[in-house]
Amino acid sequence: MTENLFSFEQGPIRPPNEARSLLLRFTRNCPWNQCLFCPVYKNRKFSLRTVDEIKKDIQTARDMADDIKAVSWKLGFSGAINDQVISHILNISGHSQGYQSIAAWLYYGTGSCFLQDADNLVMKTRDLVEVLKYLREKFPEITRVTTYSRSRTVVRKSVDSLKQIREAGLDRIHIGLESGYDPVLKLIKKGVTSAQHIEAGQKVIQAGMELSEYIMPGLGGQEMWKEHAVETAMVLNRINPHFIRLRSLRVPKKVPLYEKVKDGTFTMQTDDMLADEILLFIETLEGITSTITSDHIMNLLEEVSGRLPEDKEKMLDVIRKYQELPESDRLIYRVGRLGGAYRSTDDLTRDPATYEKVKSLLQDIQAKEGIHGVEKFITDMVDRYV
Numbered sequence: 001m002t003e004n005l006f007s008f009e010q011g012p013i014r015p016p017n018e019a020r021s022l023l024l025r026f027t028r029n030c031p032w033n034q035c036l037f038c039p040v041y042k043n044r045k046f047s048l049r050t051v052d053e054i055k056k057d058i059q060t061a062r063d064m065a066d067d068i069k070a071v072s073w074k075l076g077f078s079g080a081i082n083d084q085v086i087s088h089i090l091n092i093s094g095h096s097q098g099y100q101s102i103a104a105w106l107y108y109g110t111g112s113c114f115l116q117d118a119d120n121l122v123m124k125t126r127d128l129v130e131v132l133k134y135l136r137e138k139f140p141e142i143t144r145v146t147t148y149s150r151s152r153t154v155v156r157k158s159v160d161s162l163k164q165i166r167e168a169g170l171d172r173i174h175i176g177l178e179s180g181y182d183p184v185l186k187l188i189k190k191g192v193t194s195a196q197h198i199e200a201g202q203k204v205i206q207a208g209m210e211l212s213e214y215i216m217p218g219l220g221g222q223e224m225w226k227e228h229a230v231e232t233a234m235v236l237n238r239i240n241p242h243f244i245r246l247r248s249l250r251v252p253k254k255v256p257l258y259e260k261v262k263d264g265t266f267t268m269q270t271d272d273m274l275a276d277e278i279l280l281f282i283e284t285l286e287g288i289t290s291t292i293t294s295d296h297i298m299n300l301l302e303e304v305s306g307r308l309p310e311d312k313e314k315m316l317d318v319i320r321k322y323q324e325l326p327e328s329d330r331l332i333y334r335v336g337r338l339g340g341a342y343r344s345t346d347d348l349t350r351d352p353a354t355y356e357k358v359k360s361l362l363q364d365i366q367a368k369e370g371i372h373g374v375e376k377f378i379t380d381m382v383d384r385y386v
Helices: 051-075 083-090 096-108 126-139 159-168 182-187 196-208 227-237 258-262 271-284 314-322 329-339 352-383
Strands: 021-024 112-117 144-149 172-178 210-215 243-246 291-292
Touching: 021 051, 021 096, 051 083, 051 096, 051 126, 083 096, 126 159, 144 196, 159 196, 172 196, 172 227, 182 227, 196 210, 196 227, 210 227, 227 271, 243 352, 271 329, 329 352
Parallel strands: 021 112, 112 144, 144 172, 172 210, 210 243, 243 291
Antiparallel strands: none
8 A cells, every 4th residue: 555645634633532542534623613712723614524535534544554554464563563563664754644643543552533623513413423333344443432522513413313423433522611600601702501511411421422521720710710610510510421621721822812811801810729719619519420630731730630429539639738838839830740840749849859950940030030930931831732
């Protein structure tokens, strides 16, 4: 196979937990594309892909996977995709990005597949069912298929339609809930209400699919943070999703919400304020069995992770431990966390060398530019991840 002459489409993003998944693009960009906090699909037109286009991409991916396994056989590894096979592939010029991504997927052996872009349930049910069945036929080794969707789209599907989609092979839906407080949803132009969030979430679960809901600490700003925290938790209490994923708000200049920050109509929460907000949010979660994850570098406290209700106090203790640190240590931790050196507040004492290095860096910045210079330094670090 002349793999360098073949390619298949892949979109710009996927959830962090899908980093080692097979990525296939079923729709292009976002059909809503108005959320003020999102930089991803701006100035890009949404379009549906035809069933034939999607099937062609699936077949191309299959051909590439078979070709990579054939390389393994030629090298004497009986089809296994190991370090030697990957090294061989990467050292040969001409391989497309798609070919390399298939090789990486086979190497990691996750068996998972993520369907891009932002809202694949906007496809007609019969079309989505057809391509899902084709995907499962061509890739019998796939163990999990997931996708993004929007609550507003899901509520337009009947439970029966969602069950058909589940039976065709879709296992999990990721939904950006962001907030359960209607004034916040209106402010950020989410295009959905808290009631629709609840209805959509309940439908997904009733259809037998796993549900992953993303919430965004900080999205209420300093003006509505308490209502945002409490009402979001109350909505999730009504849904009981399988996963609740935290994505703290960050507002670089490239996102539309920055204009509201600039004109003073939206005031960002500080990291310390976000800790208070997340504490209140978790305290308000009651009567559900969701797994909470904080699996993104933008989140200050990665250890706020566990299953409800049994891990609730453990997660609250993680936040309280950060809050009890001296102000200077909180600052050092924030920089170390965003720089990738820290994953826990315990790392402050585990690694004295890094602690002293970060402390010295902050002292230098503060001596030259004051505390505002330190905060700007932290903001610039954060913006790299948005």
